[in-house]
Amino acid sequence: MKTSTDELLVFVTVIDSGSITAAAEKLGQTVSGVSRALTRLERKLDTALVRRTTRRLHLTEEGDAFLGRARAILDALEEAEESVARGRERPSGRLRVDAASPFMLHCVAPHMTAFSALYPEIRLELTSNERIVDLLEHKVDIAIRIGALQDSTLHARALGSSRLRVLASPAYLAEHGEPATLDALHAHRLIGFTAPEHLNRWPLREGGRGKRRSKSDGKNGGKTREDAAARLKIEPSITASSGETLRQLALSGWGIACLADFMTAADVHDKRLVPILANLHVDERQPVNAVYYQSAPLTGRVQCFLDFIAARVRL
Structure with missing residues (x-):
């Protein structure tokens, strides 16, 4: 024109x-x-x-x-x-939010009734992918990602961080005993991830080694360099692609798993799962971010969801 x-x-x-x-x-x-x-x-x-x-x-x-x-x-x-x-x-329209199934189940879905009451004209579409998805390809408005961010083209809203712990059910420990050393741990049934491989490195170090902590290295997602080196590679007896599946296996007494606090805090509080090897544990926390593309001011529905979930998720 x-x-x-x-x-x-x-x-x-x-x-x-x-x-x-x-x-x-x-x-x-x-x-x-x-x-x-x-x-x-x-x-x-x-x-x-x-x-x-x-x-x-x-x-x-x-x-x-x-x-x-x-x-x-x-x-x-x-x-x-x-x-x-x-x-x-008064935000309206479709809003597609993607997160790995454990985070969706434990940290997003429980709050969506309250969100819909506040914003009744927003049509939510909640999807769960265990792998990182391309936001444009999958038409995702907001993705919640756990771990260090790799894609520099995305904007991120930090939601907090979640600690990893090695856990087992009381029933499993009653039947198989509680391992006190790393050698003893390897003799147990271990529950791991099908992929990616780095999720099968647990935040454990041999007693008496690596106690001095060096400065934080941002490339390790908030872990220290010594802690990253101290991670224990495990050989799982059974694997699954979803952390929620690992949680259910641990709850059923199948074996020992390494899981994030955001999905197991209630289980630990109610003693359905018990932390083990605490004396060998590295205090490792996974950053949790809501990511989105931003080439202009955010739409009202994206902004209100970011504000809402940041206020509700306590990590």
């Missing part, structure tokens, strides 16, 4: 005000600036819209026909802007 909305606004304001001088005052512009904008518009349209005299302005036939179209365009633009403003004040 050759014509700008600023030129349309000048044209309509000149006609409504009755003069270029009055239009300039109303628009907060100079008289010469308004005159140039009107001349520029006529040049683009290759026709005269207004006949100017020393006392009055008169619309030409073409100007009269164009005036109605110009008003319609400006009204439509104003309505569109008001619609966006209403959307920020």
